[in-house]
Amino acid sequence: MKTSLPKIGLLYLDYVLRFFDKSNFKGWPDKIETVTYHWGNDKARFITEVKSKQIDVLIGNIPATAYETFRDIARALPNVRFLPSLDSQFSNKSKENVTHFCRKYHLPTPHTEIFYIPDNAEQYLRKTTYPKIIKRSYGPSNYGGYFVHKVDSQAEAMQLLRDKKYYPVYVQDFIPMEADIRVMLVGHKPVCAFWRRPPEGEWLTNTSQGGSMDYQAVPKSVLALATRASRAANAEYWACDIALGKDGKLRILECATAFAAFPYIRDWIGQYLMWLLSDGRFRKPNIPLYNWEELGKIDSRMLRTMRHIGFSRYTPSQDCGEQFGEQFSDMDEQQFPLLGNDPHAGEEWPSEVWNYQDNFVLKAKTVAAKVVLPVAGSDEQGQPLANFAGAEFDAAALRSLLSEVKGVGEKMLDEMFELFGVAGIVEALNHDPYRLCEVRNLKEKKLEKIVQHWRAHFTPA
Secondary structure, three states: OOOOOOOOEEEEEEEOOOOOOOHHHHHOOOEEEEEEEOOOOOOOOOOHHHHHHOOOOOEOOHHHHHHHHHHHHHHHHHOEEEEEEOOOOHHHHHHHHHHHHHOOOOOOOEEEEEOOOHHHHHHHHHHHHOOOOEEOOOOOOEEEEEEEEEEEEEEHHHOOOOOOOOEEEEEEEOOOEEEEEEEEOOOOOOEEEEEEOOOOOOOOOHHHHOOOOOOOOOOOOHHHHHHHHHHHOOOEEEEEEEEEEOOOOOEEEEEEEEEEEEEEEHHHHHHHHHHHHOOOOOOOOOOOOOHHHHHHOOHHHHHHHOOOOOOOOOOOOOOOOOOOOOOOOOOHHOOOOOOOOOOOOOOOOOOOHHHHHOOOOOHHHOOOOOOOOOOOOOOOOOOOOOOOOOOOOOOOHHHHHHHOOOOOHHHHHHHHHHHHHHHHHOOOOOOOHHHHHHHHOOOOHHHHHHHHHHHHOOOOO
């Protein structure tokens, strides 16, 4: 007797590119629902919609700027399985979270220091050895390495922080690299892997910065490390960027459930999830190891359009009866099987403990005022590191300041103040401007104008 299938919902967010489409779940017999989060004050409506559609499984990645909101949403929907789980998506939120994840599971990474107190960051940068890498930790991805910087001295490091205002201060040892390798996994099995090599005389490997890529001879040691990370994250699908240092050592640079992938890889993920959710009613996909070496020979312009690529299992032929013939089977395809994934009970990374970006407060710097600007050095703030000058605002003054930005009208301001309040707006402008995108029609270009106006207003003479 066939068991009933869980009801699938695809999770979408306004202004965020969609990773999955219903077509990725080819052959699923039941209706697949869609639920879209509209930002702003939309949490309660979203929860109600998921319940009303009786969704059992909600599939989709959550961007960094909505991660904490969806932690609350997941708690309000205890009977809904999120794929990937919020714990699996912990590393999506920030590079700081990647560091916490790798430290917990003893995964090799470059030595990293994270500072929420600017004085401590300045003291470390004064005494450490160089070169160092300074990255923007929180928010969207690196956009091809544009938020990753190599500094060769304390003076360069301090000038960078004065210019960029990254907060927290995220510093790594610079590791001279031969190349790095991106590995994509489904069910803890590598399904695609490729080298990214820096141009001659450069250190960034991103193709947007002139790096080259190829699919040939990715070492098994790299695949094994990526698999180890995927299993530690309990992720249904996963990607790792792994550096091969000139010292011959491997180190994880990035890892997350959110990554760019050709449509046929998203189809493979869909097939895997159909098998996972159907109690064996759908066949587990067969994805041969090192398939990427052959598929990588196809022009990328074609790969972007190819869908539903499938592989049958190899069945060796023999010329004699079964009782006399010899067969060799490579056990579990060289120890990289496609595995099922069961949800973990409880929360591994509860926000009350791990959400440093929102929980950390410099209590010693608190000043009695209607609103106090957070300490300098915070993300996108316009004051030098370790300059703790404060400023007071009431609602009228802040509203007047923001209304000076072209395109910011009364309706947008009403919604912004309703969602965040005076203190919340100031906090967001200093720590995490992207949070303000929860306001309807406030997109990145307009946000950039607001942040520039904010910086101009508070840059010391």
